[in-house]
Amino acid sequence: MQGQTKITNAFQLGLLGGLGVLTAVVIGGAIQTLADIITYVAAAIFIALGLEPVVAKLESANLKRPVAILIVVLGLLGGLTALVWAILPPLASEGAKFIEKVPSVISGFGDLPLIVKLDNQLGGSISSAIASTSAFLSDSANWPKLVGGVVQVGMNIFNGFFAGLVILILSLYFMSSLNRFRDFLFGLVPASKREKFADIADQVATSVGRYVIGQFGIAALNATLSYIFMLIMGIPFAVVLAFIVLLLGLIPLVGNVTSSAIITLVALSVSPTTAIVAAAYCLIYMQIESYIISPKIMNKAVAVPGAVVVVAALSGGALLGVLGALVAIPVAASGILIIRQILMPHQDTK
Template sequence: MEQRARVTNSFQIGLTGGLGVLTAIIIGAAISQTATILTYIGIALFLALGLDPVVRSLTKRKVPRPLAVGVVVTGFLGAVALILWAIIPTAVREAAKLIEQIPDIATSLVTTDLIARWDSQLGGAITTATNSGLDFIGNSANWPVLLGGVLQVGIGVISGVVGVVVVVILTLYFMASLEGMKDYLAKLSSASKRERFRKITDQIAYSVGRWVMGQTSVSLVHATSLFIFLTIINAPFALLLTLLAFTISLIPLIGPLSSAIIVITVTLIEGPQLALIAVIYYLIYLQLEAYLIAPRVMKKAVSIPAALVVIAALMGGTLMGVLGAVIAIPVAASILLIVREVWMPRQQLR
């Protein structure tokens, strides 16, 4: 009898464990299938949190919240429309021009003194690889493969436009219902802890919102100064590089360095002198951003250790690319704030 009970108990444990593993696999597959939608939701939520401090500043000036949301939403939509109208056509033209000049760019890079020295040290490997790539592009038999890539790019562009529209709509909904969402989350906690829970929720929303707005402002300063610099030195693809730099620099620490590498590489096309000027510019700007711009802009946002920023950005980037890296940092900031406000006080009481 006792042996049968042990067998039954072991079977129940095995069955429960198997069901748990199966459930985890199903949940993982569901998350994988809906990764794009979850990314849109995450971006929209953080945009709403980033715009919420503006709404709060208007409500402090006795503006009713619905009217404040309407004003911010109108400004947000106007800014998006202005960006699409003013920047996208030029960026598309520059991107097309860049694609057309890829063979010339590859040839000019290979013939620079530095690359030529590396090529001679490697026994002509760089020249061979470049010529092979250009021959592949020039061979008409390979055009169907290239055309398939172009079609994929076109589909990606359409998906990107649809994604922007979805994110904008979700952002508007989140902004309008942000306070209601906080109230609903507070009701999920026990009545004795509801006030504390709502306070922590407000702190997270405020700090993350300040972080999103602050980091966007830092990226905007970076992009604006870079566009002025590239225009002054008459660098190629100034607007395209500016848009790329703005997007990448939304990731602290890693983003500005990555954009610096890209800009310096592109300016190397025009010659080592222009690339040297770009290096000097970034050496000066990165110091200004690290010690002057970012501390002033981010002083009201939640403080995140540099190591945590890098780890969060790498993990988010591995899971969901650049957007994942951007979203991962506010998520890490939220977790850090919860640890400071909930877990650490409890440990102090023990």
């Protein structure tokens, strides 16, 4: 009888274990299927929290929340429209010229003394690779292949527009219903702990909002200074490159390095000396941003140790790509805040 009980218990344990594995597989498949939607929702929440400090500021000026949201949204759309209207014509013209000049920029890279020396040591393999790349890019028929063909290019443009529209609509919804969702969430917490939970949640939301505004401000400053520098140095496609700097500047760590490499490569089309000066400028600016500008702005938003910033940004980028890198730092800041205000006081009471 005892042996039969053990067999029954083992069978139940195996059945529960199998059901657990099956449930995990189903949940994993559902997350993979809904990956795009989850990304849209996360981006919309991120934007809504980023604009919340502005909405709250307008509410403090005795404006009703719907009116404050309308003003913020109209201001955002107006700013984006003005930006597109101002940069689209030069962006289109300079973008076409930039694409045409990419082969010559790559060829100029092979004329650098260091590259020539390495090429001689490697038996001409670098110059051969550069020549092949330049020949491939010189043929306009090959350009669609880089992005999957003409149809795929059109689909990517449509998908990007659709994703932006969905994120905008979701952002409006989250902004309008943020207080209701906040009250609902607080209602799920026991009354004895509700005040503490509300305080921490408000601090997390505030830190995320300040981070979004701060990161955009830093990226805009970088783009403006880079544009002025490129005009002074006579580097072509300054508008296109400044726009790239603005977009990549929103991505922690990797963004500045990538935009600096692009500017330096384009500067090669002017002269090797210009490229060296551009590389020096980018390096100096990155140091100033890392040790002066960013700490002054970001420490007011998210107080996160430098090592945690690096690990969080790399981990977020590896898990969720660009969006992961963007949200990783405020998520890390939220985790540190929760540890400091909940876990550490709890440990002190033991």
